Amino acid sequence: MASVASSETAPLTVEPLSERNVSRIPLILPHERVFPIQIGSELFKLSGASLSSDAPSYFSQYFVCQLESVKERGDDSSASIRTLYIDRDPVIFRDISLHLQGYHVQPRDGEHFVRLFSDAQFYSLPKLISQLYEESIFISIGHREFQIPREIFRDPGNSPNYFSLGFAAFFSRPDDLFPGLEREGLIRPPSILPPSVPKRSADTFAELLHFLRGYPIHIRDETHRQELLSDARYFHFKGLEQRLIPHSxxxxxxxxxxxxxxxxxxxxxxxxxxxxxxxxxxxxxxxxxxxxxxxxxxxxxxxxxxxxxxxxxxxxxxxxxxxxxxxxxxxxxxxxxxxxxxxxxxxxxxxxxxxxxxxxxxxxxxxxxxxxxxxxxxxxxDSTGSSxxxxxxxxxxxxxxxxxxxxxxxxxxxxxxxxxxxxxxxxxxxxxxxxxxxxxxxxxxxxxxxxxxxxxxxx
Incomplete structure (x- = not known):
């Protein structure tokens, strides 16, 4: 079992997962306790069970330290837990609190995805980060938003490509979420814009995605073929390009x-x-x-x-x-x-x-x-020609x-x-x-x- 705190300030240990306890929430914080967290101007009260469900995190570490300090001083733990204040967006944290309470949270659009992803790593929530790492990629092409399953970009014939080589690298490695950025002393995560390629055709990209999903390719005319080929080469879809070139x-x-x-x-x-x-x-x-x-x-x-x-x-x-x-x-x-x-x-x-x-x-x-x-x-x-x-x-x-x-x-x-x-x-x-x-x-x-x-x- 987990040891929350003791007078000897023993190190925090968590029982490893097994078939017996895989569905159980680890006892990092007392499950029945309610812990106050103020995000921006809004106060949230979450149980220890919710905070322990995705831990270790910024929240669990903060309140474990609070409980250890209370025990060392011999104070009443029910009245001595201080509110955690964090200057972040309370709207995004509502979704994070739903995740901590056991609900599946799915990004709604590109802006929601990058904000949710940024705050998940800021709060050090390992399960949410892992979930978002597997989520579809949201990207705006020609001012139209697309939600693209990641497995489409893992096809050997079409990978590496524009997305895996470009800004998608920021959402590709849970162990290095912001490549090149020193996390030591980082007050808040960097500002991230939703991925966008405004100068390409949304209609053409929609057709490329349709083909990448395995549907038959229908070429209307040579102009249509050149449009498809141009964007397939731009996004580095080599396998799709070979299917699009004129051939018989x-x-x-x-x-x-x-x-x-x-x-x-x-x-x-x-x-x-x-x-x-x-x-x-x-x-x-x-x-x-x-x-x-x-x-x-x-x-x-x-x-x-x-x-x-x-x-x-x-x-x-x-x-x-x-x-x-x-x-x-x-x-x-x-x-x-x-x-x-x-x-x-x-x-x-x-x-x-x-x-x-x-x-x-x-x-x-x-x-x-x-x-x-x-x-x-x-x-x-020529029948008359000389042989x-x-x-x-x-x-x-x-x-x-x-x-x-x-x-x-x-x-x-x-x-x-x-x-x-x-x-x-x-x-x-x-x-x-x-x-x-x-x-x-x-x-x-x-x-x-x-x-x-x-x-x-x-x-």
Whole structure:
């Protein structure tokens, strides 16, 4: 049992919790006694049972010292207990007194939460602090208040995030409630404002929360997608971002492989892998799995747009040239593929020959089943073109018919293209190269075709 006080001023001890006494209130203060506490202008009278229910606390320590002093002086304890005066908000203390009396107190809004939390630590109420530590986070986004369960922010794919890295740290560790603040000599807790992010959209954040709770994602249009992506990146929801980026998942019956279509700018290093073919250790294809989302990789179909690709058709071997940021991104992608290809798991020590220096192009394969739209019309296999016997010509049966029979270089500007990334041995040489196998192209062969595709402003 607990020892409240004695003439020998023995140290205060509390009986440890067990199955026998787990529902009992420890005997820190006499349960039947009433102790006066004045908070601001309002007087509260709480029983020793209530004050002992969440202890040790500022209140229990104060009144234990009072009882010990009374016993030492031999005074009448019923008349010698002084009122404890504390200059804090009596409105907040009403909720705290309800907690001490055994009622569950739940924060009503962000302002109520931070005040209740601040006073709970000021009064050193361990149970209330622990309860508030597990409560939902209250935050104002775009001047609308949200109550967010903490478990949403503990998902590995979406944590750490804006909240766990930012001001939520003040409500994350019961042992260090105000990081960086020295508690020694602290008269009162620091002033805390309710968490607020006024410059983001409340409607967009509400949708992000809806998705984080596991509901299906419905994208109305590209503008809507960009709004969601912008705020998902702002709040550092990496897993949700991967679900929001444009993509297409399907199963190809012809190849008997799963496929994923992604834009070049959305490719991440951690999602790339290489599958080596059993028949040739120096051949394979590139796979991709969205980080935090996909359980297994699928064959990557890479989409490159923005008219940043040019295909040079002359010379018997089509090659692709890239411009602006696309060139740097493709070069970085090939570096990652080379690293993945040379992992100990694959047992390879051959590097990719594609370095994408200023003079380098990437080998392109135009197959008979490549879907090509050229100058706004479907481009079919050229039945009149001359055939060659070499393997390169067999790989690229799609030839552009030359109306003038001239020898000037044939070029296509690809508005948008989708490509498979195939690894293969370099013909007549050592090493491995990554070739782009066209699956679908929308291309232009001349400036006239580009001008014909223009639209007038506002039309």
């Amino acid at each position: 998942l399907s199963y190809n019956q012809a190849t008997k492989r799963d496929e994923i279509v992604l834009r070049l700018e959305n490719i991440q290093k951690s999602g790339i892998s290489v599958l080596i073919e059993n028949s040739d250790p120096l051949a394979g294809f590139v796979q991709y799995a969205r980080p935090y989302v996909d359980n297994k990789p699928a064959e990557l179909i890479l989409e490159i747009g923005g008219e940043s690709t040019k295909i040079h058709l002359s010379g018997g071997t089509p090659r692709a040239e890239f411009f602006r940021d696309t060139k740097a991104r493709v070069a970085k992608l090939f570096e990652v593929i080379s690293t993945k290809f040379n992992t100990p798991h694959h047992g390879q020590s051959t590097t990719l020959n594609n370095t994408l220096l200023s003079e380098d192009f990437v080998r392109v394969v135009l197959e008979s089943d490549s879907a090509i739209v050229l100058d706004g019309k479907e481009h079919t296999e 060659t016997a070499d393997s390169t010509a067999n790989e690229n049966p799609r030839k552009r018919r030359r109306a003038d029979g001239g020898s000037e270089e044939e070029e296509w500007v690809v508005k948008t293209g989708q490509w498979r990334l195939r690894l293969r041995s370099v013909p007549a040489g050592n090493g491995v190269e990554c070739t782009l196998v066209a699956t679908k192209l929308d291309a232009m062969s001349s400036q006239l075709a580009r001008n014909m595709s223009r639209g007038f402003l506002g039309s």
